Amino acid sequence: MRAFLAACLFAWLGFSAAPVCAHEVRPAYLEIDQTGQATYRVIWKLPTMGDMAIHLVPHLSNGWLEQPPADQFVAPGFLVRRWDIRTTPSASLSGQTVAIEGLADTMTDVFVRVRLPRGQQTDAVIRPEQPYFRIDLANGRALGLPTFLLLGIEHILTGPDHLLFVLGLLLIVRDRWSLIKTISAFTLAHSITLAAATFGAIQLPTAMLNASIALSILFLAPEVVRAQRGGTSYTIRHPWVVAFAFGLLHGMGFASGLASLGLERSALLGALVLFNVGVELGQLAFIVLVLALLRSFRLMELRWPRPIAQSPVYVIGILGAYWTFQYGALTFGIGA
Amino acid sequence: MKGRLTALVVTALVLPQAAEAHLVVSGMGPLYDGISHFGLSPEDFLPVIAFGLFAGLCGKAQARWSLLAFVPSWIAGGVAAMAGVALAPMSISIVTAAIFLIVGGLLALNRALPPAWSAGVAALLGALRGLADLSGIAASAAHGLALAGMALGGFVLFALAVSITLPLQRLWMIVAARVGGSWLAALGLLLVGWVVRYGPVIH
Numbered sequence: 001m002r003a004f005l006a007a008c009l010f011a012w013l014g015f016s017a018a019p020v021c022a023h024e025v026r027p028a029y030l031e032i033d034q035t036g037q038a039t040y041r042v043i044w045k046l047p048t049m050g051d052m053a054i055h056l057v058p059h060l061s062n063g064w065l066e067q068p069p070a071d072q073f074v075a076p077g078f079l080v081r082r083w084d085i086r087t088t089p090s091a092s093l094s095g096q097t098v099a100i101e102g103l104a105d106t107m108t109d110v111f112v113r114v115r116l117p118r119g120q121q122t123d124a125v126i127r128p129e130q131p132y133f134r135i136d137l138a139n140g141r142a143l144g145l146p147t148f149l150l151l152g153i154e155h156i157l158t159g160p161d162h163l164l165f166v167l168g169l170l171l172i173v174r175d176r177w178s179l180i181k182t183i184s185a186f187t188l189a190h191s192i193t194l195a196a197a198t199f200g201a202i203q204l205p206t207a208m209l210n211a212s213i214a215l216s217i218l219f220l221a222p223e224v225v226r227a228q229r230g231g232t233s234y235t236i237r238h239p240w241v242v243a244f245a246f247g248l249l250h251g252m253g254f255a256s257g258l259a260s261l262g263l264e265r266s267a268l269l270g271a272l273v274l275f276n277v278g279v280e281l282g283q284l285a286f287i288v289l290v291l292a293l294l295r296s297f298r299l300m301e302l303r304w305p306r307p308i309a310q311s312p313v314y315v316i317g318i319l320g321a322y323w324t325f326q327y328g329a330l331t332f333g334i335g336a
Numbered sequence: 337m338k339g340r341l342t343a344l345v346v347t348a349l350v351l352p353q354a355a356e357a358h359l360v361v362s363g364m365g366p367l368y369d370g371i372s373h374f375g376l377s378p379e380d381f382l383p384v385i386a387f388g389l390f391a392g393l394c395g396k397a398q399a400r401w402s403l404l405a406f407v408p409s410w411i412a413g414g415v416a417a418m419a420g421v422a423l424a425p426m427s428i429s430i431v432t433a434a435i436f437l438i439v440g441g442l443l444a445l446n447r448a449l450p451p452a453w454s455a456g457v458a459a460l461l462g463a464l465r466g467l468a469d470l471s472g473i474a475a476s477a478a479h480g481l482a483l484a485g486m487a488l489g490g491f492v493l494f495a496l497a498v499s500i501t502l503p504l505q506r507l508w509m510i511v512a513a514r515v516g517g518s519w520l521a522a523l524g525l526l527l528v529g530w531v532v533r534y535g536p537v538i539h
Binding site for chain 2: 295
């Protein structure tokens, strides 16, 4: 019964990440900064994985971004391009449209920040369903804090790797107390590293981090099988320890959702807290849904054929293995 | 009036037109668009919740078989719509009204059906809703993941509704569920009146 539930959830998790990838939904970042009366600096940060990057190209309706960039370099996890624009004093950004080529084919977002010399600032999130944004400096405003709450919720709900790991834990725990300890340990651990990574205290190469997260899923799969067969192991007896240990890795993964936004340190704390609350809310919603469905199946006395009942955990293992090899190869520069 | 209603039904079923509804945009990809569509469309979630509550009141076997019958038949209905058996807006409105009436009526009456009958009604409900849902979505928006999301949304909603009434057969809960059923049936009647007077509700 549990396994069937896992099958349904697996379908959800698997389908929510197409093409199959372990959470490459980090947003891109476009900053347009007015540095003088007639000069602008434009920064474009495109998330990369090893040597691979999704195809996103920014365009500005006044044509500024059609010229070659003044500089282009690779930073950890990002390809960065910079344009230095010299124009006439009468040229205005207001009314111009930012369009992101290729965004409609992805499930990532683009954060846009426009800064003027007098401290005026306009922020926006461009999403795949409407891959453009009209700059309105008169009515523009900075990104509100609730945006980060929603970003946190979105980050975990569209991240099959994190959800698969939580699902694996749910399939291992055997009682309520163990469940509370395990989920609390996971929450505590990922909150610690989320904060540390966001403030730059710790950092791992993106591919290596994703490989490690994938490995955590792969690690859980045989433990789930063992638990379902009535066996025991350290993980089955103390799932909260494993949840804490791997939660530290997952927290660094969550941090990737905030890291690219180029937030000032003063704004980072509020954003971090709300982002983390969003992640917890999303995770809690997922857990409540899983438990509610388990209860429903138990009440109905649903019994599934063994192949159906057993398949999800094997698929979880296969996905974990696939991602581990995929990101492992990227980490070591194989096949990139 | 009866003749007019019959003529309307026949006309609606015989003359299919392209329906121009669209999916809810969740901003989280097509799968969540599908789930959101199911969760935010009253014509979808009201009868599913109502029939889930009814199946739960009927008993474990009815609930189990109904749940197992609902999703495959919803998918079958959706596939049929995509294969060209799409309903016109008038037909969708009539189907929606009929489903409200039947499911609401069943819940209000609270007469336990045998498991096979219960599964049959669930299959009919699923097939008609799948047909209506996919007829109402423009072909360009009929993304496979969105359809999977809608089916998953229906499955989850049905299972959760069952779990409300199955374990607790308290009087107040039964009364509340039956009152809810009567409201749904009344809504179905209102829809019938609207469709006869003003035409399709769903465009």
